[in-house]
Amino acid sequence: NAGVTQTPKFQVLKTGQSMTLQCAQDMNHEYMSWYRQDPGMGLRLIHYSVGAGITDQGEVPNGYNVSRSTTEDFPLRLLSAAPSQTSVYFCASRDRAYSNQPQHFGDGTRLSIL
Amino acid sequence: DAKTTQPTSMDCAEGRAANLPCNHSTISGNEYVYWYRQIHSQGPQYIIHGLKNNETNEMASLIITEDRKSSTLILPHATLRDTAVYYCIVRVANTNAGKSTFGDGTTLTVKP
Numbered sequence: 001n002a003g004v005t006q007t008p009k010f011q012v013l014k015t016g017q018s019m020t021l022q023c024a025q026d027m028n029h030e031y032m033s034w035y036r037q038d039p040g041m042g043l044r045l046i047h048y049s050v051g052a053g054i055t056d057q058g059e060v061p062n063g064y065n066v067s068r069s070t071t072e073d074f075p076l077r078l079l080s081a082a083p084s085q086t087s088v089y090f091c092a093s094r095d096r097a098y099s100n101q102p103q104h105f106g107d108g109t110r111l112s113i114l
Numbered sequence: 115d116a117k118t119t120q121p122t123s124m125d126c127a128e129g130r131a132a133n134l135p136c137n138h139s140t141i142s143g144n145e146y147v148y149w150y151r152q153i154h155s156q157g158p159q160y161i162i163h164g165l166k167n168n169e170t171n172e173m174a175s176l177i178i179t180e181d182r183k184s185s186t187l188i189l190p191h192a193t194l195r196d197t198a199v200y201y202c203i204v205r206v207a208n209t210n211a212g213k214s215t216f217g218d219g220t221t222l223t224v225k226p
């Protein structure tokens with residue numbers, strides 16, 4: 001059981017490039033989310049999804065797009081990368097949207113924008 | 115979701131109990147308290163959660179005050195591997211999405 005898998009683990013981009021961060025879970029979880037973590041800070045919610053075909057914004061959504069075409073996958077797209085998006089990105093999932101169960105996190109993608 | 119307040123850092127001697135406090139004075143009746151930890155920039159790891167009653171699992175104990183305005187995570191016998199950032203989060207579980215907001219957490223350093 002792989003849990004939450006994020007790819008790639010590391011990525012360097014130039015300003016203005018686009019990229020998709022991949023997130024997949026094999027636990028049949030309804031709820032999935034993306035966070036970013038800047039150095040020395042806590043996690044901030046970017047976007048989340050309560051099920052296939054449904055997404056919504058978190059507290060820092062600008063510059064990012066998401067889609068949820070399947071239960072398993074929740075990719076995060078940077079349309080035009082900016083140095084301010086240099087961060088570590090974590091994907092997480094939970095069994096159901098309306099649940100008291102905890103989230104399971106991936107190992108993160110470390111992204112640098114030059 | 116209610117906001118939480120945690121000390122920035124704490125030290126603990128190896129083998130002793132680590133008691134990590136969290137203040138959530140604006141918690142509402144349907145909000146759960148969750149604890150996660152993050153070791154060396156890995157993904158956050160779930161530790162324990164509770165609503166009203168004290169909880170215990172193989173990793174830790176969670177003590178929630180009767181008025182639910184604060185809680186304490188207890189690691190009964192801290193080891194060097196417990197050095198991490200510990201996050202206390204409150205979240206409504208039974209409404210739309212129940213977004214989790216992570217603050218800056220407490221950096222726990224376990225010393226030999």
